[in-house]
Amino acid sequence: MWIQASNASNCPGRRGFAGGSGAPRAKRSGARCPRVLGIDEHFFSRRQGYATTFCDLGNHSVYDVVLGRSEKALEDYLSKLPGREAVRVVCMDLSSTYRAIVRKHFPQAQIVADRFHVIRLINHHFLALWREVDPAACKNRGLLSLMRRHRHNLKPDQQQRLSQYLAEHPALHLVYRLKQYLCYLLLKKHRTRKQCRKLIPRLLKVIDQLRGAGPAQLVTLGDTLHTWSDEIARMWRFTRSNGITEGFHNKMETITRQAYGFRNFENYRQRVQVLCS
Numbered sequence: 657m658w659i660q661a662s663n664a665s666n667c668p669g670r671r672g673f674a675g676g677s678g679a680p681r682a683k684r685s686g687a688r689c690p691r692v693l694g695i696d697e698h699f700f701s702r703r704q705g706y707a708t709t710f711c712d713l714g715n716h717s718v719y720d721v722v723l724g725r726s727e728k729a730l731e732d733y734l735s736k737l738p739g740r741e742a743v744r745v746v747c748m749d750l751s752s753t754y755r756a757i758v759r760k761h762f763p764q765a766q767i768v769a770d771r772f773h774v775i776r777l778i779n780h781h782f783l784a785l786w787r788e789v790d791p792a793a794c795k796n797r798g799l800l801s802l803m804r805r806h807r808h809n810l811k812p813d814q815q816q817r818l819s820q821y822l823a824e825h826p827a828l829h830l831v832y833r834l835k836q837y838l839c840y841l842l843l844k845k846h847r848t849r850k851q852c853r854k855l856i857p858r859l860l861k862v863i864d865q866l867r868g869a870g871p872a873q874l875v876t877l878g879d880t881l882h883t884w885s886d887e888i889a890r891m892w893r894f895t896r897s898n899g900i901t902e903g904f905h906n907k908m909e910t911i912t913r914q915a916y917g918f919r920n921f922e923n924y925r926q927r928v929q930v931l932c933s
Contacts, residue, residue, distance in 0.1 A: 747894065
């Protein structure tokens with residue numbers, strides 16, 4: 657089922673403490689869930705571990721922060737969450753745990769894979785294979801930079817240097833071309849339903865090629881992409897990404913440093929709600 661996410665993007669100004677009295681604004685715990693939700697984890701403390709961020713991607717704000725990242729840790733919070741039936745889109749990385757949570761607690765939502773994490777996964781497996789094929793070359797920082805980047809971002813002299821290296825390794829050249837083709841395919845955005853139907857066979861063909869390849873790194877990558885093929889294909893229609901959530905994680909790290917760390921999670925949660933909403 658293909659859906660078109662809302663293009664509305666209201667970016668509220670920073671709201672802090674009211675009237676200088678030091679009292680924070682009302683908590684968001686009673687607010688209904690946004691229709692477009694981003695979910696991701698971030699580290700809170702060594703003692704208490706990780707926390708889960710629920711981000712309102714439509715309004716560029718943090719909806720809430722909850723301690724824990726497992727289904728058991730989030731069960732009580734999500735079962736009482738108001739308006740979760742109204743959530744239509746959830747954007748996330750390739751986490752099987754979060755996918756199971758979304759399917760259980762957000763029954764009307766379509767899961768969309770985050771493009772950045774998918775392409776990072778592809779590069780990770782490709783570079784791992786490269787290290788197996790040519791361990792010495794992968795330690796060359798200049799060549800490593802060329803192999804990581806998209807080919808259209810390379811200057812003519814950089815393309816020539818990369819082409820010369822790949823010509824010496826024909827098998828690696830074929831894998832590199834397949835990686836580039838797959839990344840270009842996944843970078844397409846704002847596609848119509850008709851356009852998506854034409855792209856799906858191309859994606860499935862590449863996945864089959866990876867799963868049928870000899871190297872274990874490519875087979876593992878192909879299996880992962882096959883498992884997440886529906887969520888990955890929805891990226892072509894979806895107009896948001898979890899980069900918004902990642903940006904708030906950077907801001908949360910700054911909040912923690914300025915406070916010299918937090919021992920009480922509720923104090924941390926309230927500070928995040930004030931400064932990131």
